[in-house]
Amino acid sequence: MPMQLPYVQTRFLDLPGSFPLRNGAVVEKVRIAYEQYGTPSPEKDNVILLFHALSGSQHAYGYNPDVPGIGALWKPENHEGWWNSIIGPGKPLDTDRFCIICANYLGGCYGTTGPASPSPADGLPYGSRFPHVEVADQARLQALLLDSLGIERVHLVGPSVGGLIALSLACQFPERVKSFISIGSGYRASIEHRLSLFEQILAIELDPDFRDGDYYQGPFPKKGLAFARIIGHKSFVYQEGLEQRARKEVGGQSGMLAWLRPTRSTQSYMLHQGTKFAERFDANSYLRIADMWAEFDIRDHAPEGTFSAALEGFRRETIPALIFSINTDCCFRPAEQQDFADQMEKAGIPAEFHTIISTKGHDSFLLEPELYAEPIRRILG
Amino acid sequence: MPMQLPYVQTRFLDLPGSFPLRNGAVVEKVRIAYEQYGTPSPEKDNVILLFHALSGSQHAYGYNPDVPGIGALWKPENHEGWWNSIIGPGKPLDTDRFCIICANYLGGCYGTTGPASPSPADGLPYGSRFPHVEVADQARLQALLLDSLGIERVHLVGPSVGGLIALSLACQFPERVKSFISIGSGYRASIEHRLSLFEQILAIELDPDFRDGDYYQGPFPKKGLAFARIIGHKSFVYQEGLEQRARKEVGGQSGMLAWLRPTRSTQSYMLHQGTKFAERFDANSYLRIADMWAEFDIRDHAPEGTFSAALEGFRRETIPALIFSINTDCCFRPAEQQDFADQMEKAGIPAEFHTIISTKGHDSFLLEPELYAEPIRRILG
Numbered sequence: 001m002p003m004q005l006p007y008v009q010t011r012f013l014d015l016p017g018s019f020p021l022r023n024g025a026v027v028e029k030v031r032i033a034y035e036q037y038g039t040p041s042p043e044k045d046n047v048i049l050l051f052h053a054l055s056g057s058q059h060a061y062g063y064n065p066d067v068p069g070i071g072a073l074w075k076p077e078n079h080e081g082w083w084n085s086i087i088g089p090g091k092p093l094d095t096d097r098f099c100i101i102c103a104n105y106l107g108g109c110y111g112t113t114g115p116a117s118p119s120p121a122d123g124l125p126y127g128s129r130f131p132h133v134e135v136a137d138q139a140r141l142q143a144l145l146l147d148s149l150g151i152e153r154v155h156l157v158g159p160s161v162g163g164l165i166a167l168s169l170a171c172q173f174p175e176r177v178k179s180f181i182s183i184g185s186g187y188r189a190s191i192e193h194r195l196s197l198f199e200q201i202l203a204i205e206l207d208p209d210f211r212d213g214d215y216y217q218g219p220f221p222k223k224g225l226a227f228a229r230i231i232g233h234k235s236f237v238y239q240e241g242l243e244q245r246a247r248k249e250v251g252g253q254s255g256m257l258a259w260l261r262p263t264r265s266t267q268s269y270m271l272h273q274g275t276k277f278a279e280r281f282d283a284n285s286y287l288r289i290a291d292m293w294a295e296f297d298i299r300d301h302a303p304e305g306t307f308s309a310a311l312e313g314f315r316r317e318t319i320p321a322l323i324f325s326i327n328t329d330c331c332f333r334p335a336e337q338q339d340f341a342d343q344m345e346k347a348g349i350p351a352e353f354h355t356i357i358s359t360k361g362h363d364s365f366l367l368e369p370e371l372y373a374e375p376i377r378r379i380l381g
Numbered sequence: 382m383p384m385q386l387p388y389v390q391t392r393f394l395d396l397p398g399s400f401p402l403r404n405g406a407v408v409e410k411v412r413i414a415y416e417q418y419g420t421p422s423p424e425k426d427n428v429i430l431l432f433h434a435l436s437g438s439q440h441a442y443g444y445n446p447d448v449p450g451i452g453a454l455w456k457p458e459n460h461e462g463w464w465n466s467i468i469g470p471g472k473p474l475d476t477d478r479f480c481i482i483c484a485n486y487l488g489g490c491y492g493t494t495g496p497a498s499p500s501p502a503d504g505l506p507y508g509s510r511f512p513h514v515e516v517a518d519q520a521r522l523q524a525l526l527l528d529s530l531g532i533e534r535v536h537l538v539g540p541s542v543g544g545l546i547a548l549s550l551a552c553q554f555p556e557r558v559k560s561f562i563s564i565g566s567g568y569r570a571s572i573e574h575r576l577s578l579f580e581q582i583l584a585i586e587l588d589p590d591f592r593d594g595d596y597y598q599g600p601f602p603k604k605g606l607a608f609a610r611i612i613g614h615k616s617f618v619y620q621e622g623l624e625q626r627a628r629k630e631v632g633g634q635s636g637m638l639a640w641l642r643p644t645r646s647t648q649s650y651m652l653h654q655g656t657k658f659a660e661r662f663d664a665n666s667y668l669r670i671a672d673m674w675a676e677f678d679i680r681d682h683a684p685e686g687t688f689s690a691a692l693e694g695f696r697r698e699t700i701p702a703l704i705f706s707i708n709t710d711c712c713f714r715p716a717e718q719q720d721f722a723d724q725m726e727k728a729g730i731p732a733e734f735h736t737i738i739s740t741k742g743h744d745s746f747l748l749e750p751e752l753y754a755e756p757i758r759r760i761l762g
């Protein structure tokens with residue numbers, strides 16, 4: 001553990017009553033796992049609500065070697081916060097001035113109620129019984145978390161999939177939003193996202209150990225989950241630089257292949273990434289979050305089905321917006337984000353649009369904090 | 382069967398002796414399945430050698446309801462030639478003037494020796510024993526086919542993966558090539574190809590019915606093969622137009638999914654494409670050809686490892702070259718093909734470069750023959 005990182009612990013909040021989803025399903029006794037960095041002001045008006053990515057967790061900052069109740073999924077690579085580079089004293093998300101809160105998503109596997117949690121009906125894991133969840137549900141749940149903590153208004157910071165939930169929150173509860181920062185994200189799943197996420201879901205479903213999601217007595221569908229990660233991972237890196245990167249980071253044999261002997265470092269690298277990931281994530285959680293992403297389009301938030309109508313409250317409250325695009329991003333591609341900015345402009349919402357020039361691809365937001373620092377500091381004020 | 386299509390039959394040629402591969406493996410008693418349209422001139426100087434795509438066959442033209450010895454794989458969708466639109470009397474590949482020959486690849490499943498063929502050692506299907514094959518091997522085998530037919534020089538026409546083999550033939554045997562036409566193809570597998578093909582190989586390997594390739598006693602790994610096709614298919618279509626196309630072509634339930642109920646027509650469309658394909662192709666053949674493609678880089682044909690050295694004979698023989706790129710191709714992308722044309726120019730090889738403007742993506746070459754007609758007629762003379 002690096003000396004300068006503070007120990008942090010995940011906190012848990014048990015919501016009273018039940019949580020109804022947009023699709024009609026109901027989840028009883030929702031527990032939310034979240035972390036908090038920095039101190040809330042007496043008025044609680046210095047809060048930043050941060051949203052994690054597809055496979056991320058509530059542990060964005062500091063050092064946390066253990067999360068009670070999540071079993072063996074909390075691996076050493078989870079121990080350091082995923083955004084240590086940008087959170088901390090004097091950092092862009094400045095813990096001396098702000099209180100940053102980050103929560104694990106419903107259906108997740110890092111402490112918030114999810115498919116591996118005991119169902120109140122029989123005490124056994126939900127498994128296949130855990131419902132599909134939508135981005136709008138996640139945003140509403142985070143608003144309930146704020147209610148419980150007595151926090152009225154917040155800054156929203158959402159990288160990647162987190163940006164989708166941040167946008168939904170801003171549209172559903174615009175009066176609670178002080179500013180909106182979207183990083184390598186967008187306002188809808190693109191056709192490319194939907195195709196890739198569909199493949200990722202197939203990869204898990206086709207693992208015979210998946211057994212429709214009722215696998216908690218073991219074995220777990222780790223090959224399918226590893227495969228899903230391999231399919232997804234290629235869009236997070238800068239593909240042109242992948243072979244160089246791969247040569248440095250190759251792992252050993254994965255045991256996934258019989259016919260093909262990997263002759264290229266990228267193949268070994270991908271196998272290594274996939275099999276490592278399958279040790280720290282739950283396949284059912286992956287399905288819930290992949291499906292949530294694939295079905296997202298902010299325009300569905302308004303009966304009219306238009307961007308402008310969905311963001312009416314956003315416009316009315318004149319929420320300051322900051323949108324980062326990464327020029328080498330092959331997950332949320334620059335053209336999609338330019339479209340996002342164009343839609344904002346057409347809807348009469350002033351948004352600051354930055355293109356980050358990087359050779360890191362989508363993962364740039366994790367690796368190059370200095371490129372994001374100045375505009376973030378400015379909008380947070 | 383459309384009235385104007387002639388009946389054609391697949392012919393078979395049994396090579397004498399054994400066929401050694403570049404990797405040291407040897408295939409005994411190679412049989413080549415090929416078709417021939419039009420009549421060779423007395424001098425046999427009017428021959429066009431045509432190369433099929435990844436999942437194509439020797440049956441490019443006419444109507445062929447049966448190929449002896451390949452079992453149930455020859456489905457109704459195989460009966461009509463895959464390039465009927467461009468071959469025929471008066472067509473760009475004019476059967477009144479030219480004799481067109483198209484052969485199934487080594488390792489294939491439509492009549493040329495492949496993994497399902499009986500091994501001379503024990504008469505049982507090769508299965509996992511069938512070796513990896515390289516593009517250079519395929520090209521050399523096609524040259525042997527020409528030898529057997531007494532044909533010295535040919536025009537080469539290679540769409541998609543076929544263009545890779547055509548290029549290898551032109552580099553290995555430049556004195557036998559009258560002209561070279563590459564359509565939606567290139568000179569190497571891109572990193573994007575390699576990642577996608579690796580996923581397609583994984584999809585098959587992870588199907589428990591694959592059993593390392595020794596599945597011919599059944600059941601066949603159809604789910605894995607269908608999944609591989611789903612992964613590959615998305616790069617053959619124009620993704621932006623996929624949802625419209627999908628609405629018209631959706632099939633019924635595929636039985637591949639339990640957790641996800643397809644809510645989008647693209648998902649049903651992809652499942653339909655995949656499951657249909659798995660009925661007409663052999664997984665072991667798919668692996669051989671996917672692997673061959675993934676490993677291809679024409680620069681490996683020269684010890685120096687440069688484009689210019691690999692194409693030295695091509696330059697020396699001043700082979701007329703025609704390269705088609707498709708502006709919406711997300712398999713062989715326009716930037717890759719521009720690079721191909723640039724490399725040709727740097728190597729001192731005059732090549733005609735055409736960009737087809739289409740909304741059909743990679744599959745344009747199958748669907749819009751009129752866009753290719755004029756330059757093809759011109760180079761064939």
